[in-house]
Amino acid sequence: MKSWLAKLTASQRVGMLLFVLIVVFALAGPLIHTASPFAIDAERLLPPSEQYWLGTNAIGQDLFSQLMHGSRTTLYIGLMVALISTFLSASLGLLSGYSNRLGLAINGLANMMLVLPSLLLILIVASFTGGGTWQLILTLSLLTWPGYMKLIRASVLSLKEREFVKAAQLYQGKTWYVLYHHLLPFIWPLVRTKFIIAFQTAVAMEASLSFLGIGNPSTVSLGKMLQDAFSRTQTFLNDAWQWSIVPPALVILFVTVALALIGEKAVTANRGGIELPGKERRAKRKTSLPQQPAGDQPSAVAVRDLQVAYGVKTIIYPISFEVKRGQITSLVGESGSGKTTMARTLYGLTPVESVSGSIVVNGHAVYPSDGRLSTLQRWGDAAYIFQDPRSSFNPIMTLGAQFYETMQLQTSLREKKAAAVAALAEVQLGEHVLALYPHQLSGGMLSRALIALALVNKPKVLIADEPTGALDPIVKREVFDLLVSKVKEHRLTLLLITHDLPAALHISDEIIVLQDGVQLHGEQKQRYLHNGKQLFQQAVSV
Ligand SMILES: Nc1ncnc2c1ncn2[C@@H]1O[C@H](COP(=O)(O)OP(=O)(O)OP(=O)(O)O)[C@@H](O)[C@H]1O
Numbered sequence: 001m002k003s004w005l006a007k008l009t010a011s012q013r014v015g016m017l018l019f020v021l022i023v024v025f026a027l028a029g030p031l032i033h034t035a036s037p038f039a040i041d042a043e044r045l046l047p048p049s050e051q052y053w054l055g056t057n058a059i060g061q062d063l064f065s066q067l068m069h070g071s072r073t074t075l076y077i078g079l080m081v082a083l084i085s086t087f088l089s090a091s092l093g094l095l096s097g098y099s100n101r102l103g104l105a106i107n108g109l110a111n112m113m114l115v116l117p118s119l120l121l122i123l124i125v126a127s128f129t130g131g132g133t134w135q136l137i138l139t140l141s142l143l144t145w146p147g148y149m150k151l152i153r154a155s156v157l158s159l160k161e162r163e164f165v166k167a168a169q170l171y172q173g174k175t176w177y178v179l180y181h182h183l184l185p186f187i188w189p190l191v192r193t194k195f196i197i198a199f200q201t202a203v204a205m206e207a208s209l210s211f212l213g214i215g216n217p218s219t220v221s222l223g224k225m226l227q228d229a230f231s232r233t234q235t236f237l238n239d240a241w242q243w244s245i246v247p248p249a250l251v252i253l254f255v256t257v258a259l260a261l262i263g264e265k266a267v268t269a270n271r272g273g274i275e276l277p278g279k280e281r282r283a284k285r286k287t288s289l290p291q292q293p294a295g296d297q298p299s300a301v302a303v304r305d306l307q308v309a310y311g312v313k314t315i316i317y318p319i320s321f322e323v324k325r326g327q328i329t330s331l332v333g334e335s336g337s338g339k340t341t342m343a344r345t346l347y348g349l350t351p352v353e354s355v356s357g358s359i360v361v362n363g364h365a366v367y368p369s370d371g372r373l374s375t376l377q378r379w380g381d382a383a384y385i386f387q388d389p390r391s392s393f394n395p396i397m398t399l400g401a402q403f404y405e406t407m408q409l410q411t412s413l414r415e416k417k418a419a420a421v422a423a424l425a426e427v428q429l430g431e432h433v434l435a436l437y438p439h440q441l442s443g444g445m446l447s448r449a450l451i452a453l454a455l456v457n458k459p460k461v462l463i464a465d466e467p468t469g470a471l472d473p474i475v476k477r478e479v480f481d482l483l484v485s486k487v488k489e490h491r492l493t494l495l496l497i498t499h500d501l502p503a504a505l506h507i508s509d510e511i512i513v514l515q516d517g518v519q520l521h522g523e524q525k526q527r528y529l530h531n532g533k534q535l536f537q538q539a540v541s542v
Pocket of ligand 1: 310313315333334335336337338339340341342
């Protein structure tokens with residue numbers, strides 16, 4: 001509680017205090033001042049007195065009681081609209097950004113609703129439905145979700161291409177998990193802002209509609225108080241406006257100001273601590289990998305007539321090769337030749353409609369897939385090291401949390417921590433790293449952590465896409481040597497995607513060359529490798 005308060009800015013605290021006071025006034029006030037807001041038992045337009053704290057209105061009702069009950073109704077409408085509308089914006093935004101199939105339909109619906117004149121629609125719906133409180137709440141909620149839904153969708157569309165999200169998809173697989181743990185935290189500021197704006201809009205709309213005479217006639221609200229006061233000329237013939245118009249208008253103003261202050265940016269958006277969602281459920285899972293029938297297979301990776309095309313654009317032309325168990329194979333080629341596409345496809349990251357041919361990794365078919373390959377099995381078969389260590393980790397989760405969520409072999413937190421510490425020790429990183437966020441580590445440390453993360457589920461094959469591409473030359477060499485030594489120590493099969501031809505020639509048992517998506521063979525391949533070596537020697541001598 002204390003740390004939560006400490007994160008608030010001064011203006012947020014003022015806003016919070018103001019809002020709490022209004023809520024207390026609306027909820028607890030009627031318990032103290034028990035006069036009915038509907039009873040017509042006093043003289044009309046009385047000034048404030050000991051009995052009637054804010055006087056009476058033009059039909060003799062107690063204005064103070066009306067103010068408390070009216071605030072309660074207005075806050076209730078605001079809260080309900082904010083909850084429903086924000087829920088719709090966030091859930092539909094996440095779904096439409098994440099799912100290609102649902103995305104177009106939801107976005108189309110939102111576009112359609114955005115072009116409808118909402119005020120006119122509210123007036124029509126409210127007139128038809130009789131302006132009941134829930135009719136108003138539903139109408140406002142259903143009309144106010146599309147704007148923020150589109151903002152959230154746009155964020156998700158860009159976020160889902162980031163490598164840490166791809167990695168989360170690989171090791172967790174479950175859509176809800178990736179949405180909740182890896183995307184929701186990023187769109188949370190939008191969700192929070194949407195909630196505040198929806199609340200403000202609902203309060204203002206309720207007041208406007210009641211003022212126009214479309215509110216719920218059987219209840220009292222701030223808008224209805226204003227409408228009552230403005231509709232009678234007596235209000236302005238004496239001082240009655242001071243207690244019949246100013247108080248409800250001030251409460252509306254205070255609510256909107258309080259919400260605006262609360263909505264200010266929080267000091268920090270970081271989520272602290274290590275989270276292990278669904279820990280108990282996962283503890284019931286199998287604790288070891290299924291038997292690997294693939295152990296007898298001679299090749300760790302077998303690719304047959306693989307072709308990758310995005311629409312009419314062919315990225316990889318039919319290619320076949322095998323990577324033998326325990327060997328290091330490098331995939332080299334110029335920029336844009338299709339190396340990353342090849343690596344991602346080997347890991348099952350390319351949409352099935354873009355792929356033809358077959359890929360078998362550790363004896364399990366990646367393409368064509370029968371959809372039965374479990375996450376557990378996939379991690380046991382192969383681990384993928386993405387190009388950029390910085391974007392491979394979720395920036396708002398500690399490394400520990402990210403290690404633990406990938407770990408499928410261990411069930412308890414203690415076991416997970418022990419395994420993570422052991423994996424980190426292999427890459428010369430200490431236990432303290434688990435409590436750090438990615439920005440608190442250097443690029444070299446992050447690359448090491450990424451190798452540890454890849455090793456932690458004891459895969460048979462490592463697919464590394466330019467694992468040192470983002471590092472300076474000295475650190476690059478260190479990390480590269482570390483990776484190769486771990487591959488040899490654990491007798492892994494490594495498929496290395498690299499630009500670094502000399503390094504590839506130095507460590508590889510086999511080299512595959514790609515040029516414009518075509519695999520080179522024989523003389524063409526030798527010429528490419530020879531030219532590459534010469535270019536490197538010239539560069540070194542310069
Ligand atoms: N999702 C996609 N849709 C359409 N084209 C794509 C997609 N992904 C990659 N490409 C295209 O495929 C080609 C090969 O890209 P890829 O990233 O595989 O090359 P690369 O050899 O890894 O390059 P680099 O070494 O520079 O990373 C490029 O022309 C790229 O524009």
